Amino acid sequence: MKKWVDVNEGDWFYQEIMEASRIELEDGKPFVSGIPYNAFKAGAPYIYEEHIATEGQKVFSLSQKIVPTIDNPLYVFIDGVQTVYEKVEDNASGTSDVTLYGAPRAGAVVSFTSWGIPETDKFGKPTPPYTGYYPKYTLSRASNYVYDKFNRYYQEYVYVFGRYLRRAPVPDEEWSDPSIWEQVVQKYIGYDTDIYCITPTGTVYMPYNFNNVTCTIVYTTQEPWGLKQNTEQFKPTSPMVYYNNRFFPNAYITRAEAYVLINRLRKTFYSRFTDLEPPGSRLEQTIVAYEGQTVFRLNGTYPAGKEKLLVKVNGVNKEAGVDYQETDAHTVTFNTGLHEGDQVYFFYEKTVSTRFADVGVPTSMVILGTGEVIKETDWWTQDILAMEDEVIRSTGQPLISGILCSYFDANGNVVVDDMYNPLEGTSQPKLMFMPDSLLTRAEAVTFLNRFRKWALERFKY
16 A cells, blocks of 8 residues: 555654555565445545536535545545635535535536545444445447457557556456356455456446546447447446555554464565475475485474374375374474385364464353453464464474463353453463454564564574
């Protein structure tokens, strides 16, 4: 993200947030990203509207009600040039009228825009967004639309605000089922703002932020007499879109969000400083043995002594305790030396944590006093399973720390306060990850320093 709506140059965190936002990891995704939202406070919706002025028109009716404030101003542009308006008033339709000081010329494009104020919860995060759909438009000559990326005669361009957008390289076969077109567009556009998709039948899908924005497309059609190049202005529309232009700097961060962020950085370090895949929840590795080799060090972990590791030599299954010993979580030792060139295959997949009682297992919290039951999220599970066995070698301290919980209700739910912090009780203590609990400043600094020590030890050679 080049710029966040809510991160400005005067903010103390501006430089750090912008630097982190511009770091691209090995998977092509940014190191930090915003939080999608599409619910707004009353009187402060997101607005972008374009009106064509008529002769002498000074009053323009918006489609929504807005109450401009210092934190949520309304901007007005005439043919792309910002101007000052006289006043904003409610009208009989329940929306707002904007009055300009002077009437623009007939035919001028008058644009109104306001970022809006998102609806947030008590943690400063946007309320869960409603379903969003990509803005789309069907070309007027869609039935004759043709395209061939290998032929220079099939020129195609899309422009918005004078900026050229690139076309997503979607194979035609992915458009075969119209019922999944939204998923196809999500795959190729995501939250990007400089790319578009177009189906073989001439339906254009645009990024979320171009909903109701005037765009221009140059495309080719097959006419009876040959190829024709068409230029068309259009406004893609959607009943509801997502917005992802805010960082929400004052929102609290959960333990899950913090550890997932660090895991992404951990994987990047492995990619940049080693030739190994980062250890994950799935261990799958083939090692070519040298003559007489008995000890094999694995790039990952498994539960030693539980006989859950699958081992094959040249495709033949081997038995723990008979053919080899599960020495430790990283090591397998064969009873007899192998021959040079033997293919030794190791496989183990972890679905449930070996350390935390709530990772890989459906878990809920209950708020003391209100009795409200909060079902814990699970989107972070694979990241925690991948990282939970990382340790600082010099001290043996795990990279990820848990929370020892001792207060549970009759249903086994962890009892927490209204900020999702676990409370002390007299139950048998369990080590929990508590993904939705918040990090204090002390916890955040402690974890970052622990990660620093782990990274120095792991990648110093």
